[in-house]
Amino acid sequence: MSDxxxxxxxxxxxxxYEGGKSHVAGVAxxxxxxxxxxxxxxxxxxxxxxxxxxxxxxxYPSTDHxxxxxxxxEVHGLDAGRIICGAGSGEVLASICQAYxxxxxxxxxxxxxxxxxxxxxxxxxxxxxxxxxxxxxxxxDAILSACNRRTKIVYLxxxxxxxxxxxxxxxxxxxxxxxxxxALLVLDGAxxxxxxxxxxxxxxxxxxxxxxxTRTFSKVYGLGGLRVxxxxxxxxxxxxxxxxxxPFNLSTAxxxxxxxxxxDQDFVARCRSENTRMRSWLANALAELGxxxxxxxxxxxxxxxxxxxxxxxxxxxxxxxxxxxRRVAGYKLPHCLRITIGDESSCRQVAHAxxxxxxxx
Ligand SMILES: *Cc1c(COP(=O)(O)O)cnc(C)c1O
Numbered sequence: 001m002s003d004x005x006x007x008x009x010x011x012x013x014x015x016x017y018e019g020g021k022s023h024v025a026g027v028a029x030x031x032x033x034x035x036x037x038x039x040x041x042x043x044x045x046x047x048x049x050x051x052x053x054x055x056x057x058x059x060y061p062s063t064d065h066x067x068x069x070x071x072x073x074e075v076h077g078l079d080a081g082r083i084i085c086g087a088g089s090g091e092v093l094a095s096i097c098q099a100y101x102x103x104x105x106x107x108x109x110x111x112x113x114x115x116x117x118x119x120x121x122x123x124x125x126x127x128x129x130x131x132x133x134x135x136x137x138x139x140x141d142a143i144l145s146a147c148n149r150r151t152k153i154v155y156l157x158x159x160x161x162x163x164x165x166x167x168x169x170x171x172x173x174x175x176x177x178x179x180x181x182x183a184l185l186v187l188d189g190a191x192x193x194x195x196x197x198x199x200x201x202x203x204x205x206x207x208x209x210x211x212x213x214t215r216t217f218s219k220v221y222g223l224g225g226l227r228v229x230x231x232x233x234x235x236x237x238x239x240x241x242x243x244x245x246x247p248f249n250l251s252t253a254x255x256x257x258x259x260x261x262x263x264d265q266d267f268v269a270r271c272r273s274e275n276t277r278m279r280s281w282l283a284n285a286l287a288e289l290g291x292x293x294x295x296x297x298x299x300x301x302x303x304x305x306x307x308x309x310x311x312x313x314x315x316x317x318x319x320x321x322x323x324x325x326r327r328v329a330g331y332k333l334p335h336c337l338r339i340t341i342g343d344e345s346s347c348r349q350v351a352h353a354x355x356x357x358x359x360x361x
Contacts, residue, residue, distance in 0.1 A: 009103070013122060020034025023324075024320075027321075031349060032324050032340075033324060033326075033339050033341075033346060033350065034326040036219055036340045037218075038220060038271055039340075045263075045267075046264065046267075048260070050253055053253040053257070062255060065255060066080070068258055068259045072230060076199070079206075081235070084230060084233075084238050084242060088227045089190060089214040089218070091249065093120060093186065094120045095245065096231075096237075100153055102124055102126055105150055106126065106129045106150045106151045107120070107127070108131055108143060108147065109130060109155040110143070111130055113156075115330060120155075127150075129146060136165055136294055137163070137165045138165070151179075151182070153183065154184070154185050155186045156175070158188070158192075159191040159296070159298040161190065161298065162326070162338040164297060165296070172187065172204060173204055177208075185212070186214065187200065187211060187214070189214060190215070191219060191298035193272060194219075194275055195297050205234070211233070212237055215231075216229040216230075217229060220275075221258075223261060226253070227254065278344060278347045279296060279299070282350065286301070286354055291303050291305060291354060302328070302333065303354075305337070308334040311335050311336060314354065315327055315337055318353050318357070325339045
């Protein structure tokens, strides 16, 4: 360790982000339900588009992402000039912090929100501020009370992860309207596609100059391993983010596969409806076993147990059967397990295993 070469203040306070587990020692065929991945993978058209890019590996990719931005704009009815693409929505979410928050500034997010938000804010040297939720649901009044002259960014995932809860468009609009003038509202729409008819906040972005929306190809599009996401915002914000974006931040394979994916909305619709069907089936099955969950609007449910001990014991029991779900103690929900909605067979396996667990105790 050098005592002369030091990172920026705050960097060494960052706790490493842990992804969902994907292995159980001694179990060959696991069912991974720990990272909110699409159980059906990517669409065939997407895979074909990805495969075709092998012939252009020697060429540098597009720097302006025009073709992908145009496809996204056409599909969602947006202005292509106000879309920015990144290596996962994570790159866009992080660059907003880098551009708009620094030392002495505050970045707000809520009690059970995505663990990357404090990491983005500490990386930028800003102060992370956590706001209480009400019954695992975002509380707009609590966010507004926590705002002050130093507040630069408010991150809000809607639907939220890991709670799966959602607040109404009217509540989000009220938040945007009531923020202090120097603060930007960042709407993280990672799970927006799972909500039928929801625009992820795009119309609010169009109506205001203090709202940015981010979206991802990692969830319903089944492309978590590819790393593509995008943001939609006011021109002044997109102009700033483009200044700090790497010119070749997305490869040709990422761009071409994502473009094919966004144009395949039939696939998205099928995945959404299957998710909705199995989500209510699993939530009901677990509720009957005495394991309730809030109404989820996303591709997972947050199963609530009587105690941390029971949640951990059930997690260990599921693990032994090759079922990997997510412990969420790091999200201040030690008595809960987040379970991704898999295909029908995986959901049935989970319900069966939880029934056995409850029976054997
Ligand atoms: C999964 C997820 C994302 C997506 O991140 P990518 O970098 O696009 O893979 C963003 N926000 C939340 C809350 C998520 O759960």
